Amino acid sequence: MPLGNAARLTDVTTTDADPLVHRMRPFGTTIFAEMSALATRTGAVNLGQGFPDTDGPAEMLAAAAAALADGHNQYPPGPGIPALRSAVADHQRRFWGLDYEPDGEVLITAGATEAIAAAILALCEPGDEVICFEPYYDSYAASVALAGAVRRPVTLRPTDDGGFGFDPDELRAAFGPRTRLVLLNSPHNPTGKVFTAGELALIAGLCREHDVYAVTDEVYEHLVFTDASGPHIPLATLPGMRERTLRVSSAGKTFSCTGWKIGWASGPRALVSAVLRVKQFLTFVNGAPLQPAVAVALALPDSYFEEFRAGLQARRDRLTAGLADAGFAVLRSEGTYFVTADITALGGDDGVEFCRSLPARCGVVAVPTQVFYDDADAGRRLVRFAFCKRPEVLDEAVRRLRAS
Numbered sequence: 532m533p534l535g536n537a538a539r540l541t542d543v544t545t546t547d548a549d550p551l552v553h554r555m556r557p558f559g560t561t562i563f564a565e566m567s568a569l570a571t572r573t574g575a576v577n578l579g580q581g582f583p584d585t586d587g588p589a590e591m592l593a594a595a596a597a598a599l600a601d602g603h604n605q606y607p608p609g610p611g612i613p614a615l616r617s618a619v620a621d622h623q624r625r626f627w628g629l630d631y632e633p634d635g636e637v638l639i640t641a642g643a644t645e646a647i648a649a650a651i652l653a654l655c656e657p658g659d660e661v662i663c664f665e666p667y668y669d670s671y672a673a674s675v676a677l678a679g680a681v682r683r684p685v686t687l688r689p690t691d692d693g694g695f696g697f698d699p700d701e702l703r704a705a706f707g708p709r710t711r712l713v714l715l716n717s718p719h720n721p722t723g724k725v726f727t728a729g730e731l732a733l734i735a736g737l738c739r740e741h742d743v744y745a746v747t748d749e750v751y752e753h754l755v756f757t758d759a760s761g762p763h764i765p766l767a768t769l770p771g772m773r774e775r776t777l778r779v780s781s782a783g784k785t786f787s788c789t790g791w792k793i794g795w796a797s798g799p800r801a802l803v804s805a806v807l808r809v810k811q812f813l814t815f816v817n818g819a820p821l822q823p824a825v826a827v828a829l830a831l832p833d834s835y836f837e838e839f840r841a842g843l844q845a846r847r848d849r850l851t852a853g854l855a856d857a858g859f860a861v862l863r864s865e866g867t868y869f870v871t872a873d874i875t876a877l878g879g880d881d882g883v884e885f886c887r888s889l890p891a892r893c894g895v896v897a898v899p900t901q902v903f904y905d906d907a908d909a910g911r912r913l914v915r916f917a918f919c920k921r922p923e924v925l926d927e928a929v930r931r932l933r934a935s
């Protein structure tokens with residue numbers, strides 16, 4: 532089992548004098564820091580990091596300002612304020628038909644990132660195995676390493692129909708006596724894949740058969756495009772899954788406030804309580820004045836969520852068409868903030884080299900997908916572009932890519 536993909540990490544130090552614990556040494560400066568610094572230095576259009584360049588709903592921003600002025604500035608309750616826990620429960624019932632008791636089955640966290648880290652630290656003994664699909668969100672590997680657990684990646688590869696898929700036998704083979712949990716992200720960053728009903732049924736069946744937990748990262752639950760192969764299906768809605776699934780989401784992506792770091796985890800009482808035991812010693816609590824504001828946002832009418840999706844879908848179309856015009860082979864993005872392109876037709880054979888030279892060549896920043904794989908070869912020619920930017924920013928990026 533590789534400890535880490537060296538390409539993920541720029542600037543890895545491994546001398547004996549390094550005070551860093553061994554299990555964190557493979558994790559250097561993330562590619563995002565390197566690429567964003569490059570963007571700043573070169574004045575490039577940054578389609579690397581996935582943050583929106585417009586603000587979220589006005590009602591939510593006003594509620595946060597009011598909470599700040601009204602004295603919501605001290606420690607909130609450990610599990611989160613009751614109004615937000617209720618809003619999280621109502622929202623999941625409204626959109627997914629899932630019932631969680633706000634008092635005991637919902638926990639507010641410092642973003643989805645903390646929920647996932649606390650879940651892994653709470654559930655995994657050293658040596659336990661965590662199955663996740665690669666390419667994977669960069670915090671997963673670090674959280675697994677901090678727990679002394681072992682990641683078992685299952686590789687997503689481009690399919691003949693322009694999307695991403697996995698080999699069911701590879702998934703089956705990943706399960707073993709030490710498997711503790713499956714960490715599933717759908718809609719999936721970085722590929723834009725939305726796992727199909729069939730794929731989810733297979734994953735759920737294996738979780739039941741091997742009696743393991745599922746931790747689901749559903750931060751893009753409201754960003755499944757109308758032409759995706761199916762709707763978003765929370766894994767917890769499948770037979771026998773609610774009782775073994777910790778469902779994680781966050782306000783950051785849905786309400787365009789990635790800097791707020793208000794997330795949540797929902798699941799059976801025993802799972803949520805285990806996660807709370809760890810979470811209380813990581814951050815204890817966070818975002819007191821932001822919690823009531825996110826409660827307001829979660830209760831917005833369906834039209835907000837619909838317009839949010841339609842807006843991102845239009846931007847996906849805009850960037851997809853532009854990238855194709857510029858000569859990239861573009862893979863299908865069915866959801867999230869991201870679209871993946873293959874650089875082979877442009878003469879590229881290594882995404883890291885391609886992305887390092889892209890700012891100087893044409894003033895655009897993208898992220899090489901291979902840094903999200905343990906098996907770097909599987910993603911060597913793939914590059915991720917973020918389309919959660921204003922249309923004029925996307926157009927400028929495309930203009931520069933076409934001119935190069």
Ligand SMILES: *Cc1c(COP(=O)(O)O)cnc(C)c1O
Nearest residue numbers: 642643644668720748781783794
């Ligand atoms: C952005 C993102 C997160 C982090 O969410 P926060 O709420 O900012 O911690 C987690 N998972 C995926 C897949 C993401 O894209």
